[in-house]
Amino acid sequence: MLDKEGIAKRIAQEIQNNYYVNLGIGIPTLVANYIPKNINVCFQSENGLLGMGPFPSEDAVDADLINAGKQTITMLPGASIFDSAMSFGMIHAQKIDLTILGAMEVSEMGDIANWKIPGKMVKGMGGAMDLVASAKNIIVAMQHVNKEGESKLLPKCSLPLTGIRCVKKIVTELAVLAVLPEGGFKLLERAPGVSVETIKKATLGKLVIEGDIPEMAFN
Amino acid sequence: MMNKKVKDAESAIFDIKDGDTLMLGGFGLCGIPENCISALVKMGVKNLTCISNNAGVDDFGIGLMLQQKQVKKMIASYVGENAEFERQLLTGELDVELIPQGTLAFRCMAAGYGMPAIYTPAGVGTEVAIGKEIRNFNGKDYLLEMAFNASFAIVKAWKGDTEGNLIYKATARNFNAAMAMAGKITIAEVEELVEPGGLDPNEIHTPGIYVHRIFQGSNYEKRIEKKTITK
Numbered sequence: 001m002l003d004k005e006g007i008a009k010r011i012a013q014e015i016q017n018n019y020y021v022n023l024g025i026g027i028p029t030l031v032a033n034y035i036p037k038n039i040n041v042c043f044q045s046e047n048g049l050l051g052m053g054p055f056p057s058e059d060a061v062d063a064d065l066i067n068a069g070k071q072t073i074t075m076l077p078g079a080s081i082f083d084s085a086m087s088f089g090m091i092h093a094q095k096i097d098l099t100i101l102g103a104m105e106v107s108e109m110g111d112i113a114n115w116k117i118p119g120k121m122v123k124g125m126g127g128a129m130d131l132v133a134s135a136k137n138i139i140v141a142m143q144h145v146n147k148e149g150e151s152k153l154l155p156k157c158s159l160p161l162t163g164i165r166c167v168k169k170i171v172t173e174l175a176v177l178a179v180l181p182e183g184g185f186k187l188l189e190r191a192p193g194v195s196v197e198t199i200k201k202a203t204l205g206k207l208v209i210e211g212d213i214p215e216m217a218f219n
Numbered sequence: 220m221m222n223k224k225v226k227d228a229e230s231a232i233f234d235i236k237d238g239d240t241l242m243l244g245g246f247g248l249c250g251i252p253e254n255c256i257s258a259l260v261k262m263g264v265k266n267l268t269c270i271s272n273n274a275g276v277d278d279f280g281i282g283l284m285l286q287q288k289q290v291k292k293m294i295a296s297y298v299g300e301n302a303e304f305e306r307q308l309l310t311g312e313l314d315v316e317l318i319p320q321g322t323l324a325f326r327c328m329a330a331g332y333g334m335p336a337i338y339t340p341a342g343v344g345t346e347v348a349i350g351k352e353i354r355n356f357n358g359k360d361y362l363l364e365m366a367f368n369a370s371f372a373i374v375k376a377w378k379g380d381t382e383g384n385l386i387y388k389a390t391a392r393n394f395n396a397a398m399a400m401a402g403k404i405t406i407a408e409v410e411e412l413v414e415p416g417g418l419d420p421n422e423i424h425t426p427g428i429y430v431h432r433i434f435q436g437s438n439y440e441k442r443i444e445k446k447t448i449t450k
Contacts (some may be wrong), residue, residue, distance in 0.1 A: 020232060040447040045244040046320065047393050055447040063249065064377075070247040071447040081389060083396035083424075084246070084272070085328040088321030092339065106323035111344075122317070123299035131345065133340035164344035205419030 002191045002216075007141050010033045010216055011171050013098055014139055015041055022046060022091070022131060024101030027067045027141040031100055036219075044096055046127040048087045051079025066151045068127065086128070090136045099135035101128060103142045103167075107158040110167040110179040113159035125162060127177065132163030144172035144202045148172035152205035153177070153185055175199045176216065177207075184208045191217045220415055223433045224381040227260035231406045231432045235371055237379035238291075242367065242398040243271040243281060244374035250258065250391030251373040253287065254408045254436035260287055268292040270369060272323060272394050274304045279442050288312070296320035300444065301394045319347060322364050324397050331400025333413055336365045346369045372402025375436070377426070379409035380416075384423045385432030392424065399425045410437040 002010065008030035015021060015035060022044045023029055032054075035041055043052040045067040052067060053074035060074065075081075077186045082090075090096065105113040109174040112132055132138060146150055153170070170177045178187040183207040187199060190213050200207060225231045232255055235241070245251030259267075268289050274295055275282035283289050284303050285303050292314040298304055307313035319341040320325075329337045338361035342348050352363040374395040377388035385407055387395055399405050407425075413433035 007282040018247070029307075045390070046250070047388050055449045058448050061448060063443050064387065065247045065389040066247065066444075068246075068247070072443060072445070073388075073447070079388075081392055083387075083392050084320070084324040084394045085397040088324050091321060092341075122315075124295060124297035124317045125347075126320055127320040129319035129345065130339070130341040132442040135345060159432045173290070209392060 001194055003174045005030060006191070007171050007173060010176065011139055011141055012036070015039055015098065019052070019205040020095060021098045022096050022129070025202065026102045028100040028102060029069060033140075044075070044087075044090070046087050046091065046131070048082050048084060049079065050076065051076045053079070060097070078133070088130050091127070092128055094134055094136050096135060098137045098139065099131045100139045100141060101131065103152070104141045104157050105152050105154055106142065106167050106170055107139055107154050107157045108179070108183050108185055110165045111156075111157050112162045112167050113157040114162050115123065116160045123137055128162050132166045136167065137168045137200060138167050139171060140167050141171055143218045144199075145176045151202055155205045174202055180208060185214050186210070191213055191216055220382060222381050223245050223383045223427070224412065225432045225434045227434055228254040228408065230263070231255065231261065231434055232373070233260070235259070235264055238266045240268040240369045241265070241370060242271065242369045242442065243269055243400045244371040244393070244395035245280070245351060246272050246390065246393035246444050247370065248275065248280050249358050250375050250387065250393055250395050251275070252373045252408050253439055255373045256280060256290070258282060259289065261322070262286055263287070265289050265307060266291040267293065270294045270323070270367060272296050272320060274298045274301050276300050276444065277303050279440075283403055285313070292316065294318065294323070296323050299420065305414070323380055324394065325368045326364055327394065327397040329400040330368065331397065333368060338362065338364055339364055345366065369401060370403050371402070372398040372405045373391060374399045376407055376409045378411045378418060379407055379430075379433050380413050380418050380427070381416050381433065383407065383411065383427030383433050384418055385425035385430065386422055387424050396424050400429045404431045405429055407433045408441060409433060410436060
């Protein structure tokens with residue numbers, strides 16, 4: 001079973017050279033820590049920055065320079081700044097190669113819910129509805145089951161949707177799964193020490209298993 | 220030349236009245252018009268509709284206006300980190316319309332470009348789409364979203380001149396540049412106000428034609444919401 005860092009580490013393997021990537025809040029933010037040295041990647045932050053760098057040192061903290069998670073950050077050489085309209089312009093024009101975000105639920109059709117729990121949590125969708133509506137490729141980082149042990153990979157989402165038929169791949173503490181165009185979660189990889197049986201029990205939506213399922217490989 | 224300089228925040232917002240619709244720039248607490256918000260709180264105008272990406276925190280930004288119950292309706296994309304906001308929302312004191320962040324930006328952009336509406340795929344198939352016109356282009360569904368119609372846009376820039384030209388710093392540009400173009404009356408507060416010629420025309424982000432009043436603000440706190448550092 002993977003911890004949050006493990007999920008981030010596995011997702012980092014999906015990033016290809018010269019990708020423009022948008023990272024959501026939470027586990028996706030951690031992905032930046034595991035990009036292989038030989039891979040050149042440019043991070044977009046939807047509040048208006050391309051070329052986001054690591055957190056600043058204490059004396060370089062600038063209140064005017066934050067990421068979409070409102071954390072203080074830095075700019076790498078070659079970075080650029082733009083306003084919110086242009087930022088979502090490049091998102092909807094599909095200039096971003098990969099979007100990585102968290103989810104509370106994903107359906108076997110690739111629907112995603114991650115912005116609202118009726119009666120409990122109303123924080124808002126932020127940029128998530130835009131990102132999922134126009135991303136060329138979406139990978140979701142999430143827990144396979146909730147605290148009660150109930151599956152979050154469902155036939156149909158029970159929570160208000162963020163977007164429909166958009167998720168392409170899911171990485172959880174248990175597995176890597178692809179969402180099939182015709183519907184269904186295709187099991188691609190198992191987390192270290194996790195059996196196919198465990199993944200079956202944790203997946204309420206349609207699970208497609210073909211042949212032997214390899215264990216995730218980490219360098 | 221046009222001189223748009225006013226003395227201070229009070230004289231910039233003097234004609235804002237109860238029930239007006241205001242756009243307020245900023246992302247989180249980054250690049251918010253601190254001086255104008257303080258002046259609005261002091262002025263005590265009520266029943267405002269505020270269009271802003273966020274709603275500040277309990278004791279800073281738009282949170283200060285919420286504390287004084289000056290806001291009737293909030294249009295925003297993300298409103299976490301504000302307990303007073305959540306309380307007013309749950310008790311029904313505050314009307315809230317949550318919209319996708321890109322839709323918020325594009326509705327500002329449309330107003331600034333003289334376009335009545337835009338089409339966006341954000342929110343298709345979700346509760347955001349309820350009651351909205353859907354049109355299919357090239358096999359994909361889009362929602363029709365109307366341009367904003369706000370009496371005032373209040374923005375914060377880094378530098379400005381008395382012509383109203385603005386330059387923003389780093390990610391404090393965010394919604395400020397889009398909203399500056401979108402107000403019927405746009406008020407800009409800047410950290411440094413210079414005479415015409417004091418800014419390089421090649422570096423202007425918002426041309427002065429969009430700005431009606433400008434003043435040099437003071438005592439910027441620039442509060443940081445989440446200070447993260449590399450040790």
